[in-house]
Amino acid sequence: MNSVVYWLNQADEIVDVNDEWDNFALDNDGNEVVRDKVIGKPLFNFIVGESTRMFVDNLLRRARLRYQETHKFYRCDSPDVKRFMEMRIVPEDRDLLRLEHTIIRREVMTPPVYYQYSPTIKHPYRRCSICNKVLHQSVWCEGSDLIRALPQSSVDAIDAIDVIYHVCPTCIYQLI
Numbered sequence: 001m002n003s004v005v006y007w008l009n010q011a012d013e014i015v016d017v018n019d020e021w022d023n024f025a026l027d028n029d030g031n032e033v034v035r036d037k038v039i040g041k042p043l044f045n046f047i048v049g050e051s052t053r054m055f056v057d058n059l060l061r062r063a064r065l066r067y068q069e070t071h072k073f074y075r076c077d078s079p080d081v082k083r084f085m086e087m088r089i090v091p092e093d094r095d096l097l098r099l100e101h102t103i104i105r106r107e108v109m110t111p112p113v114y115y116q117y118s119p120t121i122k123h124p125y126r127r128c129s130i131c132n133k134v135l136h137q138s139v140w141c142e143g144s145d146l147i148r149a150l151p152q153s154s155v156d157a158i159d160a161i162d163v164i165y166h167v168c169p170t171c172i173y174q175l176i
């Protein structure tokens with residue numbers, strides 16, 4: 001599996017992306033984020049959730065400040081596949097960061113879990129953008145475990161789990 005690679009200038013605008021970016025976008029219904037539509041745009045236009053933005057911003061600042069390569073493990077799941085990912089941030093020069101996202105391994109998600117971003121409803125679940133866990137009764141758990149914990153009738157009644165994006169305490173701690 002090739003890495004998705006893109007480059008950011010100091011304003012966090014996307015300067016370039018590799019071919020794998022388009023392949024990944026198209027595989028994941030990302031017609032709005034194919035190459036032509038993202039070049040020159042701020043990366044943060046494409047990151048949903050204030051705490052997730054702060055998390056990524058923090059990583060980028062750190063890479064620039066220390067001027068050294070840094071890496072982070074995270075999850076980028078689809079409804080039926082857990083994708084274990086690594087992000088590497090490499091300062092190429094003072095004005096250019098290279099970001100590489102690589103799939104390390106995949107596992108089947110059973111049962112599959114569908115989410116929808118629902119910032120306006122009253123009690124959305126919180127989903128960690130880094131490890132993809134969901135907060136349920138004070139515990140951050142796998143989405144498939146949440147589905148199993150819910151009564152079957154309520155699972156049948158919904159198309160997707162309503163979430164807002166967050167970063168869980170474990171992932172925040174790993175940033176320190």
Ligand SMILES: [Zn+2]
Nearest residue numbers: 128131168171
């Ligand atoms: Zn997390």
